[in-house]
Amino acid sequence: MALMNANTLLYGARDAIAYHQAIQLPDDVRAAMFQADRDIRARLRKVTRFVIDSGRAMSYASAEYRRAKQEPLQFELRFLRQGSVVYDTVIDPARRPPQQTDLDDGIYARTSFLSDFEPGLAATKYFELVETALAPLCKERGWRLVTNKDTCVRVVIDEKIHIDLPLYAVPDTEFVTLEKCFQDVTGLKLVAGSARLSTVLDGFSDIRIPTDRVMLAHRKKGWISSDPRALHDWFVRECERHGPQLRRTCRYLKGWRDFLFLEGGPASIALMACAVRSYKEGGWVPQNDRDDLAMLEIAKRLPVFFSATIVNPVLPDAEPLNDWDEVTRKRFVNAANDLHGHMHTALEGTANAEITVRRLQEALGTRVPYRPDLVRAFDKTPARAPVAAVVASPLPLRRPTTSA
Numbered sequence: 448m449a450l451m452n453a454n455t456l457l458y459g460a461r462d463a464i465a466y467h468q469a470i471q472l473p474d475d476v477r478a479a480m481f482q483a484d485r486d487i488r489a490r491l492r493k494v495t496r497f498v499i500d501s502g503r504a505m506s507y508a509s510a511e512y513r514r515a516k517q518e519p520l521q522f523e524l525r526f527l528r529q530g531s532v533v534y535d536t537v538i539d540p541a542r543r544p545p546q547q548t549d550l551d552d553g554i555y556a557r558t559s560f561l562s563d564f565e566p567g568l569a570a571t572k573y574f575e576l577v578e579t580a581l582a583p584l585c586k587e588r589g590w591r592l593v594t595n596k597d598t599c600v601r602v603v604i605d606e607k608i609h610i611d612l613p614l615y616a617v618p619d620t621e622f623v624t625l626e627k628c629f630q631d632v633t634g635l636k637l638v639a640g641s642a643r644l645s646t647v648l649d650g651f652s653d654i655r656i657p658t659d660r661v662m663l664a665h666r667k668k669g670w671i672s673s674d675p676r677a678l679h680d681w682f683v684r685e686c687e688r689h690g691p692q693l694r695r696t697c698r699y700l701k702g703w704r705d706f707l708f709l710e711g712g713p714a715s716i717a718l719m720a721c722a723v724r725s726y727k728e729g730g731w732v733p734q735n736d737r738d739d740l741a742m743l744e745i746a747k748r749l750p751v752f753f754s755a756t757i758v759n760p761v762l763p764d765a766e767p768l769n770d771w772d773e774v775t776r777k778r779f780v781n782a783a784n785d786l787h788g789h790m791h792t793a794l795e796g797t798a799n800a801e802i803t804v805r806r807l808q809e810a811l812g813t814r815v816p817y818r819p820d821l822v823r824a825f826d827k828t829p830a831r832a833p834v835a836a837v838v839a840s841p842l843p844l845r846r847p848t849t850s851a
């Protein structure tokens with residue numbers, strides 16, 4: 448049983464700024480990120496318009512498409528943000544540089560398909576189009592274009608922010624259906640109301656392009672099946688089911704990962720899947736005003752989850768979310784064990800508020816404020832000796848490790 452209540456130290460209170468506030472993305476960074484993204488969208492729209500108006504769309508068609516079809520390639524772009532900014536789990540990285548805040552803006556080509564899973568647009572030419580369109584903008588702004596990521600075009604805005612642009616293709620026919628549904632709901636054409644698309648998709652779960660019709664451009668593999676919206680829907684559903692604490696614990700876990708691993712820690716989506724599983728599997732009763740206990744329960748399960756396969760919650764047959772080699776796995780399992788050790792000592796292994804704070808700082812870094820006054824002790828005389836040793840003097844903070 449927990450002896451200490453450190454919820455306020457994590458979540459804060461009306462009059463106390465704590466860990467949760469410290470890991471929020473600052474407003475100016477958020478604003479700069481969205482402005483850069485709007486500029487990227489504007490440039491891409493302009494260039495695509497030019498391609499269409501000048502009758503050059505067909506030059507972006509795959510060889511197969513040209514051979515098989517007489518009619519010109521349909522081709523238009525739409526944009527839909529995805530990932531942590533939309534799930535609302537984005538946090539301010541602990542260690543900058545090299546860590547950066549990441550915005551993922553999906554670019555959707557509404558295009559002709561050759562068959563069910565084969566866009567007429569050539570994946571390589573799609574990359575080419577986006578990179579050629581953005582190169583002058585990057586030059587003007589002093590941004591850096593990164594063209595060696597397999598599944599996106601990356602634009603590094605500054606040392607704090609990068610924007611990833613994964614490139615999708617959606618069949619023209621499916622788009623027409625989506626557009627019609629959107630218009631029925633909002634009374635607007637998609638082009639005019641695109642700013643509301645994300646909200647509309649949140650509100651109407653039946654307005655979807657079928658998952659298996661959304662194709663992602665891969666630099667080496669051509670087109671692969673991948674629907675970010677399905678993952679989004681899954682996480683939003685789980686947050687509705689388990690309450691707002693789930694989202695907060697995902698932020699804390701990302702904060703832990705960023706603090707501990709300079710680069711290359713467990714993927715956010717893997718951490719989110721582990722958090723969700725901890726809530727789903729039960730064996731504890733989540734209390735919305737006890738983020739500290741929720742973190743303890745998740746930390747308890749994390750080494751076991753990391754040791755086995757973390758299945759993609761929307762594509763169970765796809766690659767696991769933790770496709771780690773054995774050395775990496777061991778490192779992550781050890782880190783998870785340490786997190787559990789610290790959480791356990793902080794909440795169940797001491798009745799000293801200072802030790803509670805120190806242990807949480809060791810686990811999550813000094814963005815956990817040194818505020819023993821925010822920790823409440825329930826019972827100063829534990830009936831049983833706690834499992835972990837009570838350390839009388841504060842230990843020096845752990846130095847974050849870099850990945851190999």
Ligand SMILES: [Mg+2]
Binds near residue numbers: 550551611
């Ligand atoms: Mg990204």
